Amino acid sequence: MLSADEAADLIEAIATRQDRAAFSRLFQHFAPRVKAFIMRSGADPEAAQEVAQEALIMVWRKAASFDRKKASPSTWLYTIARNKRIDHLRRNNRPAIDTDDWLTVFAPEDEDADKSVLAGxxxxxxxxxxxxxxxxxxxxxxxxxxxxxxxxxxxxxxxxxxxxxxxxxxxxxxxxxxxxxxxxx
Amino acid sequence: MSRHPAPDEFLLDYAAGALPDGPALAVALHVALDPRSQRTVDRLNAVGGALIEREPVPEVGAIDDAVLERALARLDEVPVEPRPAAPGGRKPVFDWAPAPLVPHLRPGMDWRRVMGKFDEIRLDLPGDFHRVSLLRLESGRGLPEHKHAGYEYTVVLQGGYTDETGNYGVGDFAVGPGDQRHEPIADPGEPCIALIVVENPIVLTGPWGRWLNPLVSRGLI
Missing domain, CATH: 1.10.10.10 (Winged helix-like DNA-binding domain superfamily/Winged helix DNA-binding domain)
Known part of the structure; x- marks a missing residue:
């Protein structure tokens, strides 16, 4: 198991020093869970695994955007996985749109709101x-x-x-x- | 705090990622302008996080070590991006645009006068079946009375308007079945700018409707 604080430390380790061991630990904890979550929508195991892998790679790319005062790691990961699922459905049915647009669409704009309680x-x-x-x-x-x-x-x-x-x-x-x-x- | 927040069920649709792009953009803009709805969405995202943490991993989600190896191999080509700058790099021409709208505004986009009554910027959301537009109405001017199939979503971005259902200001969110005829009028003050998302097609119900509807259905107005 990985506590929220441990997971937040790992994401920060990626942000500050591209820590690959931290990535591995996050991957081992979250990728199987994201895969299981995605499979509930009826996706086959391979597709769900693909979405999970893409989500974790996005965690690596966007690690510096993570703010532990605003969201817990699992909440942040959920938003990334959800957007990856949308991308995946889109690839199957509809023309592609850049994922970054989606991150923007879903990113909270308000920098001042005190969300620390929620994060905790x-x-x-x-x-x-x-x-x-x-x-x-x-x-x-x-x-x-x-x-x-x-x-x-x-x-x-x-x-x-x-x-x-x-x-x-x-x-x-x-x-x-x-x-x-x-x-x- | 808006007086007309998005109903909970639309915030849930949004947080669950279930909305098509047009309606999702409407909710995103409302949420960006309304701290209370933002808070509800944050909580729903936390519910999503809890549902992920709750997954019983050994049974369904097991992942081969080889998959982790492949992911690690890919990291060489994936840079860790620097922390994004705080919002504020808005385009001065569209200074009323909340952050989620900015990626949809392209250089050279400009207002187009429609039927001599209002201005429109049509947004292109690839693959979505909704008609997504920014509308600008001068104070005291109204939109032609109209109705349409499916839902209509409206988010006010500047100024305000009044129709049969009430008065709407910045951040307010209106959603309703489009078969209810309505005729919004812009409030006094600066022009009203709103994002409007409708399922096609729009049917004008005023006296000119019979002549103009064929143009609407062909996307000309």
């Missing part, structure tokens, strides 16, 4: 909070993240009224917000 939240706490969601709420959240479906597509697939899916999402987010804000105060 361990995945254990979030896991606990996710465990507190109802099965119905969790299903919708997982379909969004794992299968990259919009709420409209989820409603169609589950044959639920759009309003039902919206209210599940809003309730789930309200619970997360409430719990996280309590932690922060």
């Amino acid at each position: 939240q361990t995945y254990t706490r979030l896991k606990e909070l996710l465990g507190g969601l109802s099965a119905d709420q969790m299903l919708v959240i997982e379909k969004a993240f794992f299968e990259d479906k919009t709420h409209t597509a989820i409603a169609e697939e589950l044959k639920l009224p759009l309003g039902t899916v919206k209210s599940r999402i809003r309730l789930a987010l309200a619970r997360l917000r409430e719990a996280l804000e309590k932690d922060e105060s």
Whole structure:
């Protein structure tokens, strides 16, 4: 296992001294997880492995952009893996667009906002909070993240009224917000 | 803080990477201008991170050591990029453009007068089926009353506008089914600039619609 602090140290080691051993450790921890995550969207193991490898190479390239005060390593890695998945889907279906554009699109602009509290939240706490969601709420959240479906597509697939899916999402987010804000105060 | 934030379900769609490019750009611009929505997206990204950490690795995700070796071999050709400069290198001509819009603005792009009523810059997002435009409306001017199939997304980038559903200022996000006819009017003050993303095609519903719709559907206006 790799703690959030250890992972952040490793990313910083890449940024400051192109540390290849640090890259190997990050790769061993994250690449299999990203691969498993991507496979949930129905991707075959080879394609998922390709996406995971591309994501980790992006971690190397962009290591200097990582700011441990703003996001935890797993959060940062998620955003990179998500964009790589988008690139991958695009390659299969649509004309390519430069990944850097996507990093820009998804990069937060606000430099001043204090996100340090968020960065400090361990995945254990979030896991606990996710465990507190109802099965119905969790299903919708997982379909969004794992299968990259919009709420409209989820409603169609589950044959639920759009309003039902919206209210599940809003309730789930309200619970997360409430719990996280309590932690922060 | 905007008075009309993006609804949670669109922030989730965005954070999950499920939106097509046009709507994703609309949400990205709103998020760049609205700290509360930014915070929600940060939290959703953290949920994504937690879901990755939670993956049971030995069963599904196992990766051969050879794959790591191949990745290490590639690193020689991949430089570690220097930390990017803080935002601020905006193009002075488009000083109202939030950072996520800047990569889509190319030199030589300029406003084009449409139907003598408003100005437009059409953005080209390869492969997306949405019509993605920046619109500029002088104070007191309105867009022709129109409707269209599918969703319409609007994000205000400068000034503001008012329609039947309310008043919208910088950072505000509006999304709705395009089959509701509406007629936005720009507020007093500086011209209203907004990003508008619609699923094709637009149908004008005013008296001139019958004559102009064929031009709209051919992408001429």
